[in-house]
Amino acid sequence: MRLTSIFGMLGLANATTLLLPLYIWPGPGNPQNWASVFSALASYPTVSFTIIVNPDSGPGSSPGPDSDYAPALARLNSYQNARVIGYVHTSYGSQSASALNANVTHWQNWNNYAQTAGNQNTTISGIFFDETSTANSKVTYMNNAAAFAKSTLKPSGGATPYVVYNPGTSERQSYFNSNVNLIVQFEDTLANYDTDNPAAGIPPSEVSQTAFIGNTASGKASDVTKNVKSAKAQGFGGIYFSADCCYDSDLSLVSTVAAALV
Incomplete structure (x- = not known):
């Protein structure tokens, strides 16, 4: 069954997705470091999760996921409300097109991995293009x-x-088209998030394709809940607030964000 069909059956197709940068290594031989993500997926089955994996500033050099990543990805993909996408950085448009395409092709190799590794479902269902440009010349x-x-x-x-673009700031309208599902128009600390008016300057036509990622939100669960509920009510496409700065050490707010999206 297609993932898009599953999301539609669960009422998730047009819902605000939890856009999770999961840059923590899953753990040796056992994906215990991702336990809070598995728990949130199970506890909030009506919430859509779009989970960005990033083993080495992209897929790395190995032909497929290693013995740590393979079982962890298979477990993520076992949840009907999870979509796993791979990280590719564009260096604000300075990476060559051939380098970007090579990384995308490498992620596709992970999709082929199940055929040679005990049928583990290591599917990568999309791409998170990080550090995307806001220049007209890069459209x-x-x-x-x-x-x-x-x-x-x-x-x-x-x-x-x-497909997700992450300029981390306001993007030109010309970047919004049918090739891109979400554009992250805010990536910064929770302290800099406009709690009262996150939609400031965003045209109504862009709202459903706009996502926000806040960080450095440790100890601010009530603020996170308020902001997530507001973004969902306004119809934004995706949101997440991380307790840490860099998405590589603290998953304590995953359930907080998921609960606010129910």
């Missing part, structure tokens, strides 16, 4: 990267690949 560059991802990735079940 075609990003459109081509997204189109390549859509045509190259072959998620299990025939799902349509999911």
